[in-house]
Structure formats: structure tokens, C-alpha cells
Amino acid sequence: MANEITITIDGKEIETQEGEFILNAARANDIFIPAICYLTRCSPTLACRICLVEADGKQVYACNAKTKSGMNITTTTENIERERRAIMEVYDVNHPLQCGVCDQSGECELQNYTLEMGVDxxxxxIADVDRPSVDWGHIHYDPGLCIVCERCVTACKDMIGDNSLKTVPRGAGAIDGAFKESMPKDAYAMWNKLNKSVIGLTSGEEMLDCTSCGECAAVCPVGALVDTDxxxxxxAWEHKQVPATCGHCSAGCQISYDTKxxxxxNPEEKIYRVSNEWNYVSLCGAGRYGFDYQNSDVTKDETAFGAALDAFKKADTINFTSTITNEEALILQKMKDKFGYRLVNKDAQDFKTFLRDYSVVSRSSIYGSDLEKVHNTDFVVSVGSALKSDNPNARYAFNNAVQMKGAGLYFHPVADPVVDGMSKNVVSINHAPLQEEAVLYLLLDLFGNKDLLPTKIIDYLATFHSMKTVTVTETIKEKVVTQVTKKVVNKETGEEEEVTSDVTKMVPKKVSKEVEVDDNRLLEIVGAPDKFEETLQKLLKKKETFSLIVGPDLYTHPSSQNIARLVALIEKYSAFELVMIPTLTNTLGVGLICDLDDEAGEYAIGYNTQGDYVLSALGDGDLDMPAINQQEGTLTSINKRVNPTNVAVGYGGYVLNDIANALGLKAEYTIDYTEQLPTARGFKTRKFDDLPNHYTNAGEEVRGYLLGKMPVRMKKDEHVVAIDEDQALDGTLVYLANPVRQFTPFTNKAHQLISEGGLYMSESALSGSELQVGDEVSVKTEAGEVSVKVISDNKIDGEIAYLPTFDANINSEALFGGYRFTTASIEKV
Amino acid sequence: MSFEKFKDRNVGEDGYYMVDIEDYPETGWGKFKQVASRSLKGELFVGLWVVLREMFKFDIHTVQYPKEKLPIGPRYRAVHKMLRLFESGTERCIGCGLCEKICISDCIRMDTKYDENSRKEVTEYSINLGRCIFCGYCAEVCPELAIVHGGRYENASEQRAHFVEFEDMLTPIDALKAGQQEEYPGFGAIIPGSDKSVKKTPLAY
Known part of the structure; x- marks a missing residue:
């Protein structure tokens, strides 16, 4: 870890880490340094130059100058103030005076800093050039308002990993030469750069084709990039900002529902947009645009409620999904304790089992790392997860780690152009489905500490190694001597003579050599690219911290027990820190709170899923329930944090707590259960109203509380079994996953995301088959059959197609026997 | 003018005299005497005579409201008006929402949208005159001088809601064409001579 040092800013002594940027150190200590283009967690852009400060008598940019022990920093001097004022004046040159209609007005950094610097x-x-506004689909870009701070470009590259935006030439004339002399130096340099560029699309196409997270519009300091919707x-000032936690995936991002x-x-509250603290948390398209999934126009229907109570009295099982709060999960568990219901939740059950199997080896109740740590590691490996659709925040963490001078490996059967496009420091390996164990053995082999690993495993790993002779072609330089005969005029005689001389040249020559090298058959099994070991050595240079992200493919894997143990072994015997991606929003919370059952009984209540009597927040069941944006409660995130969420829009019907009360439990509000969450499973006795939900200026996450680690009582067992290579699936394969911006039927209810699901095929797979986009096909597996339309998805590559779970009209799960891949036959109908 | 006169609060006793007021009668008999003397003196008829005299003079100063109305000052703040641009006749309101924000009785609301000409369009605008206190902040804050106060101070009706229609407040287009819309000189209007206090921005062309 970096050293604690003391520096002085404006006479105030502050403690910080050595090598931290001055700007971040100042912000963490509530010292204001103006800055526009810098994004915390991303690399400094140095576009705005307004963060000029004086460090030990020298002018530096606070966003990229690192702190040293004893540094003395002054945030303003006369010259710096002159520079800053000139910079703001330059930003105001030709900026339209249309604040009255601009969407950013009121939260505009150009407005703020223009006032702050006293530009009057x-x-x-300079003569302006025509900069017409453009429609990029879900984003609207008005170059006339753009100040080319490149924050959007930085966010898209360093955080999101789409690399969809870049600066393109503006086509403006040169700045009047007289200004070079008359204006401050940095302001002139900034203007010179600004005047040459506007923002454009990397693809060169007319429409933005990315994973549509909208982060570029969120970070835009002015009204240049705005969500079209x-x-x-x-x-901005009209909104009530409701601090909440996103209810779509397990990342549990902090969001604010902006309502009016x-x-x-109609005076009823409506969510107009979702905003975020983009310096510390980046949202995906589902979080940002999938906000209006509330169950609206619901009233208290007493007859329906009576019927629900009858159903509960009759039922012996409750089927539910993990898109519920911790409190609701606790209500279900209490109902189980009191009335003996069976609680059936497949995804939470699988995850819970996986965690338990992991604990047997790791002696820890829960994985050790979180996504915050992944952001700061040098080397990231992802196994068993379609990162961008399973947990976009894990993908951002992966990308961010790679972009910040890191590197990464991505193991997944489905090729992902988004991951491939992140950086050349990412190697993606598309192994065959059911070969995840081989991947984990490979990681153990490559990174495991051979001094500590159990000998059985070392012996097993050694069986994959053999020496083989390979022919290596080397280029060596060879000395070649040639005789050259020249005609030279003899000076004395004046006659021409032939003179012969030796000329020595170094000529490159290719030589074949036979070399004995180590052959690792594991690489062949997982399908690693040629020269993988060489590439890996390059990637591993100067890497000190390692993160491993494992995903939902592993939890449902037929040999998930063995996999969980392997994962734990990697965490234990290598430098890797481990994060697991919980399958759905609150899979982790539900898994911890509820004692789940395997089999359903005869009469089942379905909560947001199928059952004989259905409670649904989607509005399609027998009794309505509130959606997550209509509830207060807590959600347990991938970061092992219990995050509070609040009510954004009203709800007029019954909630689960009403049913529980009617059946004999007693709590006035659902959140009365927050303090009753089981401490034996790591929760704390904290009242809902005492849970904070914000970030500090230092970027510290002050949200809810962290789950505690619980002792593991199970017997230690590090036994793992060998790989079954024949298990690998081949043929026509189908994967169970969602396209980006979709997770569940809830995301598909939001007006900006609503879409029809189908069989998603990559462009290459489509062109290689006889199928066309829009064709109705029948997908048949051993378990079942569905009839869907073919959809082209350019965000995947390779032959494997996938079926979604977000569309309630397609029962994709019925085709899969647990594991997320299956062989199928796809036929046109 | 000197403020000395106002600052001198030592009023002195010049020109002041005590009014001759009898003490209040304290006994029953005293009260009876006072009532009897006031009733029989005929003081009542003095007042009646003044009224009668003035009635026959026919020199009446009363304004015959509602037939007749007093002119009101340009800074008077009565029911709002919405002005149009003189040149194009389009509404001046750009939907910036400042009036909505500044309104201290929270009685202004507007709905806006992105229209087909890529402009911000005000689809609905309403002022709840039941809550409006006619403070004039909306007119003062309006950057376009679109919402102003008019002179129509009569806001008695079965329902105050009758006044809030945007169309009613807006200058009719024919009135605009007939040159009947006058620039508003009240709150928020440009101060005469303010051109001189504006620093000019250099232009490259």
C-alpha cells in the first residue's frame, strides 16, 4: 500500500496517500479546486486546465500531479486566477445564450464556473462554424453547447469500455494570432485544442451503436449531451431527488430517482430520469432508462385481498424470485417458520449452495472482495459470466481496471466484441461450455502458489504438462563476404584497371531450431489462442494486485460443488481476490435470509413468478404488489452491502406485509423488519431510518452497512475432482442470457426499454446460416421447445445464440436443465 | 430637498391646543342629562344639510364604477398577460420555468416538450389565481418579458379558475396585428438607458 503522507494545501495540513492526485486529496479534505474535465476513477484528460494550482512554487494541474511528502500547495495565485478567468471566458465564446431552454440549466458547470470566476x-x-445538433438515438448531441471537455469520451473509454465516442475535427478557422500574445498561456493552449474539435462517433456511423448506458450524457457538464427521452x-431544479438503490441487478448501484x-x-409523482453520482458510480442502460416499472393504478381491492388470504391458507409452497427486498424475504421466512411453507427460489438456492461449497474450502462464509476493489486491481480475470449483461458494473470494474494500466483475461463460451474492444490488454478465451473446471485448473496452474497448494492438486496439474519439441524460426544475422570487382582509374597511369576487394555484409537469415518447451494441455482444452503464454507474460508485467470475478454460469453448472471448491482454492492459494456475481438483484440477500426448499408442494403461491395463485408487482397476477421503486427496504448487493432504497412513486394497493399481518405476523410497516434481519447471517440490528445512502467527497461509499463475516462450522475439505473433458458441449448451442439493458420482466416494462425478445444470434452466425432476422424459429432441447423470432445482436460473436429471460412471453428457462448452456436444434417454422 | 425637517422629531407645542372635552358623566343622572341635551340640540341636521347642499350643486367627484374606471399606473400588478413577439407574432414564452421556480405562492405550472421543430414548446401553462398574491416576481424574473402584469384588476367571478387560461392571458393575434399590444414598462422591463451600462462583446464578424 502507498504511504501516508502529510501535505499542505492553502495552509491546511492534510493527510493523504503518496501518489494520490492533488485534486483528489483536496476534495477528500473539503478543499475546493475548480475542475471540469477530470473524472474520479478515470485517467486525467487535461482538456480544461482549470485545475491549475501551485505546488512548491511550480504551476501544475491538480488532476494529474501526484502528491509528495511535505508538498506545499496554493490553490489560487494572481496568475492562476487570471488563467481561470480567461479559460471560462474562452468557454463562453460563441456559447449560445439559451440557458432558458437548456436542459442542463441549473446544474450546469459552465454556468457555475462562469459565475465562480466572475466573468462579466x-x-x-472567433468566427463560429456551423455545428448542427445530431440525433444519436437515445442520446441527443448539440455541438453548439459542447465545450469539448471530453468527459464523455473519458467515461466511455475508461469506465464503460465501449469506446464509442472520440473527438473529431471541428473545421474551424485559426484563432487570431494576436491572442497568443495577449492572453494567458494555458487558456490559449486550451482554446487552441478546443477550437479544433467536437465530439463524434468512433464508428463513423450516423447512429450511436453501443451498450446504451447513457453515462456520457450524465457526465456532460453542459447541455450538449442529453437523454433524448x-x-x-x-x-433540473424542479425534481425531488429520491435516493435509492437500483433494483435491476445485483450491483445495487446508488441512484436518484428524479421525480416531479x-x-x-395530474399531480401524481412521476419519475422523469435517474441520475447518479457519476464520479463514484456508473450506471448501465437498464438502471438509467429502466425506471418506470412501477405497478401503477392499483387500489385496495378487498375481495382480491380476501382471495389472497384464502390462497395463503390453502398453500403449502411459496415460489418467488430474487427481485424482492431483504424485508420481504424475511417476511417470507417468518411465514415459513410460522406456517411451514416451503420456500422455492431456484437462483437463490443455487447461489446459496455454491457459497456453502465455497465455504468448505475457504473457511469464510462469503467471498472476500468486492467490485470497489476490482476497480483498483491491476489484473482481472472473469470466469463464467457474460459480464456485460449479467452485471454491467462488474464489466465497468473489469474495464476500468484494464484501462488504468491493468490487464485482464475473459473466459466465456460466448465471444463478446465489447470485451474484445476494451483494450489490447484483454485476452478473451472462448472455451467450450462445461469446461469451466479446466479454466479454473488453468488459473491454479498459472497463478497458484505451488509451495502451498495441496500436493494432490500439484500432481494433478503436472499431468497436463509435457515437454514437446517445437521448431522455432529465428532470425540471425550472418556475416557474408563477397568479392566485388570494380573498375577504377589508376591515378598514376590514367588507365582503367580492375580492382577486386572483399566486402563484408551482415545479412539477416532465418534459421530453424528445435527447442524443447513445456506444453500445457490445459491451454489446449480451454482453447487458448496461439502464443498465449507469451502474451500472458507481457500482460503480467508490473502487476501486483489480482481480482477474479466468477459468474452465474458456475452456480448452475452440473459440477458446481467441485467448481466452488476450485474457486475457493484459487482465492486461498493465489494472489487473486474473489468476487461472485449474484444472479439477480437480491439473490445474495434472499440466500442469506431464507431457508430454501428444493421441491414445491401441491398448491403454490407465486410471487413475481408462476404459481397457483400469483402475487405480482408486474401487474399481471391475481393480487398486485408494489415494484421495487414503490417500496422502502434494503437490497443486498454484490459488494456485500445492505443498501436502503426509497419510494419514488406512490402505490395504492396491498403489500406483502399486509398479508403477513392478516395471517398473524405483526409489523406496522415492512421496514420494521429491517432491524430484525438475521444477525446470525451477517446482518446488523439497524433501523431502516438510520441507514445512510450517499458518497462522501473522498468517494467513500456511505450506504447502509456491510455484511459481517460469519464463522464457518462445516468441516474443512479441500478435495477436488478431475476434469471430465468429454463433458464439453458442442453442436448447436443456446445460452440463457439477456441482451444489454434487460434483466427481468421489470426492465422490459420501462417505456424506454420495452422490446420483444427472441433468439439472439450474432451477425456472423446469421450470415453462416440460412436464417434471416425476423424468421420464426422453433428452438428445441431435451427439456422443451419454444417458438421465437430471430433477432440479430452485434454485441455477441461466434456461433452460440442466446434466449432471454426478460420477456415474460418466452419461457426460456423451460428449455434449460439448470445449466445456462444447452444443445438445441433450431429450425425455421 | 433637505431631510432636516423629517429628522427633527422634536415636535414642540406650537399650534397645539387641548380639545374641550367634557368629562364622562359618572352618575345616572349625569348620563340622562347628556343624552337629553344631545338629542334635542339638533346637531344631527347639520350633517344632513351638508349632504343636501352638495346634492343640489351637481359637482360630483365620485367615479361611476363600474361604468367608469380610474386609470391605473403601469406598475400596477393585476391579472397576468402573456405577450407575443412584435415581429413574428409567436409567443414570447420559451418555457424556461423561471416564473414557476420563483413564484412564492407556488401557483404557476407549465408542461413542456421537445417539439417537431427541435424547440422547447410550452404545451400547457397555468396560474392558480386562487393562490396568486400578485407579487410581480414572475414578471420580474421573465427573461423574455413574456409574462407581465396587466391592468385587469377585476378578478371576481364564480370561479377564479376562469382567469387562468393561457389563451385568455395571451395577446390575441388580431390585437397584435392591430398594434394594440404595448410593451410593458413595469417590473422586469428594461431600465431606460441600460444600453450604456452593458459591456460590448467583441465579434469576429
Whole structure:
């Protein structure tokens, strides 16, 4: 770890880490240094130059100058103030005076800093060029408002990993030469760069084709990038900001639902957009655009409620999904304790089992790392997860770690152009499905500490190694001597003579050599690319911290027990820190709170899923329930944090707590259960109203509380079994996954995300088959059959197609026997 | 003018005299005497005579409201008006929402949207005159001088809601064409001579 040092900023002594950027150190200690282009967690862009400070008498940029022990920093000097004012004046040159209609007005950094720097007159001028606004689909770009701080470009590259935006030439004339002399140096340099560029698309296409997270619009300091759906609907100051936790996936991102009355005629609260603390948390497209999934227009229907109570009295099973809060999970568990219901939840059950198997080896109740740590590691490996759709935040952490001078390996059967496009420091390996164990053995082999690993495993790993002779072609330089005969005029005689001389040249020559090298058959089994070991050595240079992300493919794997143990062994005997991606929003919380059963009984209540009597927050069941954006409660995230979420829009019907009360449990509000969450499983006795939900200026996450680690009582057992190579699936394969921006039927209810599911095929797979986009096909597996339309998805590559779970009309799960891959036949109908 | 006169609070006793007021009668008999003397003196008829005299003079100063109305000052703040641009006739309101924000009785609301010409369009605008206190902040904050106060102070009706229609507040297009829309000189209007206090921005062309 870096050393604690003391520096002085404006006479105030502060403690910080050595090598931290001055700007971050100042911010963490509530010292204001203006900055526009810098994004915390990303690399400094140095576009705005407004963060100029004086460190030990030298002017530096606070966003990229690192702190040293004893540094003395002054945030303003006369010259710096002159520079800053000139920079803001330059930003105001030709900036339209249309704050009245601009969506950013009120939260605009250009407005703020123009006032902060006291710009009351303009000294600079340049002829403007035509910069027409463009429609990029879900994002609207107005170059006229753009100040080219490149924050969008930085966010897209360093955080999101789409690399969809870049700067393109503006086509403007040169700045009047007289300004070079008259204006401050940095302001001139900034202007010179600014005047040459605007933002454009990397692809060169007309429409933005990315994973549509909208983070570029969120980070935009001015009104240049705006969500198309939000444009001109509200002003920033009109919103009530409801601090909440996103309810779509296990990342549990902190979001704010920005609400306002629906219209003049309708005073009911409506969510207009979702905003985030983009310096510390980045959202995906589902979190940002999938906000209006509430169960609206629900009233208390007493007859339906009576019927629900009858159903509960009759039922012996409750089927449910993990898109519920911890409190609801606890209510279900209490109902189980009191009335003996069986609780059936497949994904939470699988994850819970996996965690338990992991604990047997690791002696820890829960994985050790979290996504925050992944952001700061040098080397990241992902196994068993379609990162971008399983947990976009894990993907951002992966990308961020790679972009910040790191490297990564991505193991997954489905090729992912998004991962491949992140950086050349990412190697993705598309192994065959059911070969995840081989991948984990490979990791043990490559990174495991051979001094500590159990000898059985070392012996087993050694069986994959053999020496083989390979022919290596080397280029060596060879000395070649040639005789050259020249005609030279003899000076004395004046006659021409032939003179012969030796000329020595070094000529490159290819030589074949036979060399004995180590052959690792594991690499062949997982299908690693040629020269993988060489590439890996390059990637591993100067890498000190390692993270391993494992995903839902492993939890449902037929040999998940063995896999869980292997994963634990990697965490134990290598430098890797481990994160597991819980399958759904609150899979971790549900797994911890509920004692789950394997088999359903005769009469089942379904909560957001199938059953004989259905409670549904989707509005399609027998009794309505509130969606997550209509509830208060807590959600347990991948970061092992119990995050509070709040009510964004009203709900008029019954909640699960009403049913529980009617059946004999007693709690006035659902959140009364927050303090009763089981401490034996790591939860704390904290009241809901005492849970914070914010980030500090230092970027520290002050949200809810962290789960405690619990002692493991199971017997230690490090036994693992060998790989079954014949297990590998081949033929026509189908994967169970969702396209980006979709997770569950809830995301598909949001008006910006609503879409029809189908069989998603990569462009290459489509062109290689006889199928066309829109064709109705029948997908048949051993377990079942569905009839769906073919959809082209350019965010995957390779032959494996996938079926989604977000579309309630397609029962994809019925085709899969647990594991997320299956062989299938796809036929046109 | 000197403020000396106002600052001098030592009023002195010049020109002041005590009014001759009898003490209040304290006994029953005293009270009876006072009532009897006031009733029989005929003081009542003095007042009646003044009224009668003025009635026959026919020099009446009363304004015959509602037939007749007093002119009101330009800074008077009555029911709002919405102005149009003189040149194009389009509404001046750009939907910036500042009036909505500044309104201290929270009575203004507007709905806006992105229209087909890529402009911000105000689809609905309403002022709840039941809550409006006619403070004039909306007119003052309006950057376009679109919402102003008019002179129509009569806001008695079965329902105050009758006044809030955007169309009613907006200058009719024919009135605009007939040159009947006048620039508003009240709150928020440009101060005469303010051109001189503006620093000019250099232009490259």
C-alpha cells in the first residue's frame, strides 16, 4: 500500500496517500479546486486546465500531479486566477445564450464556473462554424453547447469500455494570432485544442451503436449531451431527488430517482430520469432508462385481498424470485417458520449452495472482495459470466481496471466484441461450455502458489504438462563476404584497371531450431489462442494486485460443488481476490435470509413468478404488489452491502406485509423488519431510518452497512475432482442470457426499454446460416421447445445464440436443465 | 430637498391646543342629562344639510364604477398577460420555468416538450389565481418579458379558475396585428438607458 503522507494545501495540513492526485486529496479534505474535465476513477484528460494550482512554487494541474511528502500547495495565485478567468471566458465564446431552454440549466458547470470566476465581460472572439445538433438515438448531441471537455469520451473509454465516442475535427478557422500574445498561456493552449474539435462517433456511423448506458450524457457538464427521452421535459431544479438503490441487478448501484408531478392536470409523482453520482458510480442502460416499472393504478381491492388470504391458507409452497427486498424475504421466512411453507427460489438456492461449497474450502462464509476493489486491481480475470449483461458494473470494474494500466483475461463460451474492444490488454478465451473446471485448473496452474497448494492438486496439474519439441524460426544475422570487382582509374597511369576487394555484409537469415518447451494441455482444452503464454507474460508485467470475478454460469453448472471448491482454492492459494456475481438483484440477500426448499408442494403461491395463485408487482397476477421503486427496504448487493432504497412513486394497493399481518405476523410497516434481519447471517440490528445512502467527497461509499463475516462450522475439505473433458458441449448451442439493458420482466416494462425478445444470434452466425432476422424459429432441447423470432445482436460473436429471460412471453428457462448452456436444434417454422 | 425637517422629531407645542372635552358623566343622572341635551340640540341636521347642499350643486367627484374606471399606473400588478413577439407574432414564452421556480405562492405550472421543430414548446401553462398574491416576481424574473402584469384588476367571478387560461392571458393575434399590444414598462422591463451600462462583446464578424 502507498504511504501516508502529510501535505499542505492553502495552509491546511492534510493527510493523504503518496501518489494520490492533488485534486483528489483536496476534495477528500473539503478543499475546493475548480475542475471540469477530470473524472474520479478515470485517467486525467487535461482538456480544461482549470485545475491549475501551485505546488512548491511550480504551476501544475491538480488532476494529474501526484502528491509528495511535505508538498506545499496554493490553490489560487494572481496568475492562476487570471488563467481561470480567461479559460471560462474562452468557454463562453460563441456559447449560445439559451440557458432558458437548456436542459442542463441549473446544474450546469459552465454556468457555475462562469459565475465562480466572475466573468462579466468577454475579451476573446472567433468566427463560429456551423455545428448542427445530431440525433444519436437515445442520446441527443448539440455541438453548439459542447465545450469539448471530453468527459464523455473519458467515461466511455475508461469506465464503460465501449469506446464509442472520440473527438473529431471541428473545421474551424485559426484563432487570431494576436491572442497568443495577449492572453494567458494555458487558456490559449486550451482554446487552441478546443477550437479544433467536437465530439463524434468512433464508428463513423450516423447512429450511436453501443451498450446504451447513457453515462456520457450524465457526465456532460453542459447541455450538449442529453437523454433524448428527457429533453425539454423538466428543469433540473424542479425534481425531488429520491435516493435509492437500483433494483435491476445485483450491483445495487446508488441512484436518484428524479421525480416531479406528472403534468398540470395530474399531480401524481412521476419519475422523469435517474441520475447518479457519476464520479463514484456508473450506471448501465437498464438502471438509467429502466425506471418506470412501477405497478401503477392499483387500489385496495378487498375481495382480491380476501382471495389472497384464502390462497395463503390453502398453500403449502411459496415460489418467488430474487427481485424482492431483504424485508420481504424475511417476511417470507417468518411465514415459513410460522406456517411451514416451503420456500422455492431456484437462483437463490443455487447461489446459496455454491457459497456453502465455497465455504468448505475457504473457511469464510462469503467471498472476500468486492467490485470497489476490482476497480483498483491491476489484473482481472472473469470466469463464467457474460459480464456485460449479467452485471454491467462488474464489466465497468473489469474495464476500468484494464484501462488504468491493468490487464485482464475473459473466459466465456460466448465471444463478446465489447470485451474484445476494451483494450489490447484483454485476452478473451472462448472455451467450450462445461469446461469451466479446466479454466479454473488453468488459473491454479498459472497463478497458484505451488509451495502451498495441496500436493494432490500439484500432481494433478503436472499431468497436463509435457515437454514437446517445437521448431522455432529465428532470425540471425550472418556475416557474408563477397568479392566485388570494380573498375577504377589508376591515378598514376590514367588507365582503367580492375580492382577486386572483399566486402563484408551482415545479412539477416532465418534459421530453424528445435527447442524443447513445456506444453500445457490445459491451454489446449480451454482453447487458448496461439502464443498465449507469451502474451500472458507481457500482460503480467508490473502487476501486483489480482481480482477474479466468477459468474452465474458456475452456480448452475452440473459440477458446481467441485467448481466452488476450485474457486475457493484459487482465492486461498493465489494472489487473486474473489468476487461472485449474484444472479439477480437480491439473490445474495434472499440466500442469506431464507431457508430454501428444493421441491414445491401441491398448491403454490407465486410471487413475481408462476404459481397457483400469483402475487405480482408486474401487474399481471391475481393480487398486485408494489415494484421495487414503490417500496422502502434494503437490497443486498454484490459488494456485500445492505443498501436502503426509497419510494419514488406512490402505490395504492396491498403489500406483502399486509398479508403477513392478516395471517398473524405483526409489523406496522415492512421496514420494521429491517432491524430484525438475521444477525446470525451477517446482518446488523439497524433501523431502516438510520441507514445512510450517499458518497462522501473522498468517494467513500456511505450506504447502509456491510455484511459481517460469519464463522464457518462445516468441516474443512479441500478435495477436488478431475476434469471430465468429454463433458464439453458442442453442436448447436443456446445460452440463457439477456441482451444489454434487460434483466427481468421489470426492465422490459420501462417505456424506454420495452422490446420483444427472441433468439439472439450474432451477425456472423446469421450470415453462416440460412436464417434471416425476423424468421420464426422453433428452438428445441431435451427439456422443451419454444417458438421465437430471430433477432440479430452485434454485441455477441461466434456461433452460440442466446434466449432471454426478460420477456415474460418466452419461457426460456423451460428449455434449460439448470445449466445456462444447452444443445438445441433450431429450425425455421 | 433637505431631510432636516423629517429628522427633527422634536415636535414642540406650537399650534397645539387641548380639545374641550367634557368629562364622562359618572352618575345616572349625569348620563340622562347628556343624552337629553344631545338629542334635542339638533346637531344631527347639520350633517344632513351638508349632504343636501352638495346634492343640489351637481359637482360630483365620485367615479361611476363600474361604468367608469380610474386609470391605473403601469406598475400596477393585476391579472397576468402573456405577450407575443412584435415581429413574428409567436409567443414570447420559451418555457424556461423561471416564473414557476420563483413564484412564492407556488401557483404557476407549465408542461413542456421537445417539439417537431427541435424547440422547447410550452404545451400547457397555468396560474392558480386562487393562490396568486400578485407579487410581480414572475414578471420580474421573465427573461423574455413574456409574462407581465396587466391592468385587469377585476378578478371576481364564480370561479377564479376562469382567469387562468393561457389563451385568455395571451395577446390575441388580431390585437397584435392591430398594434394594440404595448410593451410593458413595469417590473422586469428594461431600465431606460441600460444600453450604456452593458459591456460590448467583441465579434469576429
Amino acid at each position: 465581460s468577454q475579451n476573446y472572439t 428527457y429533453i425539454y421535459t423538466s428543469n 408531478h406528472t403534468s398540470i392536470d
